Amino acid sequence: MKILVGVQGTGNGHISRCHALSEAFSAHPEVDVDYLVSGRAREKLFDMDAFGDFQWRQGLSFQVREGRISVLDTLSQNPWGQFWQDVRDLDLSSYDLVVTDFEPVTAWAARRQGVRCIGLGRQYAFFKQTSALPTNILQRAMMRQFAPCDTVVGMHWEDIGTHVLPPLIHHAPNAEPTLAREILVYLPFEPLDQVLALLQDFPEYQFSVYHPETSRADLGHIQCYPPSRKGFAESFARAEGVIANAGFETSSEALAYGKKLLVKPLSGQFEQLANAYCLEHRQLASVMExxxxxxxxxxxxNALAVRMDWPDVGPELATWLASGAKESVTSLHERLWQNSQRIALSA
Structure with a gap:
């Protein structure tokens, strides 16, 4: 069995999820797994060792200005000609299966060449209409066209449909003890000066800020760090709470480990707006617009922390994919959700 995994590089959540999947694949040496990453300049990628000698393509990405999706910039700045050339040039003849985490080059190449493609990740929860995710028909159509697939495996915090599984996250067996008044801040799409100004008046708290525009800096009660998967994980483990954009992966990890959560959805990004609606409506997190x-x-x-108890989805998915994904998604869904529950609400 040979599998190509397409990784959407625009957000660290996609990369983190695929890191967890790559770790789970290590238990299946009989499967040959390759990775293709797109959506971010290669020199801006970091901590990519888990993907070995991965392929890179420019891909497509949403363009952001001042914390808001810019439709004009997205249409004008994406390399559409190069994208379709990459789709035509990607040879999938040696692969039995393509898995895409909303990565469009692998998804469209698989469609053109008739290779089975499994769409795995948060965005695929939006492929089917559910009352829990407030999207319209045009938004769902855009999702389907961006990275199409044959088999849909979405992810959500609660059971909202037979096409949806619990989140795929890293399960750390020996997490560091949580420190009171220690807060992790991850707002990469917001201007750094605005993030620092936001935290300035709370000296009784310690903030660890991860942002692509900063280098390591000690600002008293605010510690600034450039992106680092290892450093982020260490700060996350210690943190009592998390302030972040409304991305799925960071929110999922906060809920899995019982961190109180405050999200600021990226304006104009309907997935994050839907995430924020869900988190607030289900009393899983607080939201600021x-x-x-x-x-x-x-x-x-005043915020309370919610902890969600989900099974370790990675090994189940890796085994399912390694066996050719023959079991129905509905069966996989039923097995995983029966071991999931909201187990605690605490101060």
């Missing part, structure tokens, strides 16, 4: 110190103060003082 803009960077607002009053919201932060209220959250720091």
């Amino acid at each position: 803009s960077l607002n110190a009053n919201y932060v103060e209220s959250w720091l003082e």
Whole structure:
């Protein structure tokens, strides 16, 4: 069995999820797994050892200005000609299966060449209409066209349909003890100066800020770090709470480890807006629509942490894929969700 995994590089959540999948594949030496990453400049990728000698393509990405998706920039700045050339040139003749985490080059190449493609990840939860995810028919159509697939395996925090599994995250067996008043801040799409200003008036808390525009800096109660998978994981383990954009993966890890969570959805990005709606509606997290110190103060003082108990999805998925994904997604869904529950609500 030979599998090609397409990794969407625009967000660290996709990369983190595929890291977890690659770890699970290590238990299946009979499977030959290759990776293709797109959506981010190769020199801006980091901590990619798990993907071995991965392929890279420019791909497509949403363009962001001042914390908001810019439709004009997205249409004008993406390399459409190069994208379709990459789709035509990618040879899949040696692969039995393609798995795409919303990566469009592998998805479209698989469609053109008739290779079975499994869409695995958060975005695939949106492929079918559910009341839990407020999207319209045009938004769902855009999702389907961006990275199409033959088999849909979406992910969500709760059971909302037979095409959806619990989140695929890293399960750390020996997490560090949580430190009171220690907060992890991950708002990569917001201007750094605005993030720092947001935290300035809370010296009684310690903030670890991870942002692509910063280098290592000690600002007293605010510690700044450039992107680092290892450093981020260490800061996350210690943190009592997390302030982040409304991406799925960071939110999932916060819920899995019982961290109180405050999210600021990326304006104009309907997936993050839907995530924020869900988190707030189900009382899983607090939401602020803009960077607002009053919201932060209220959250720091009053927020409760929710912990979700999900099974370790990675080994189940790796075994399923290694066997040719013959079991139905509905069967996989039923088996995994029966071991999932919301187990605690605590201060």
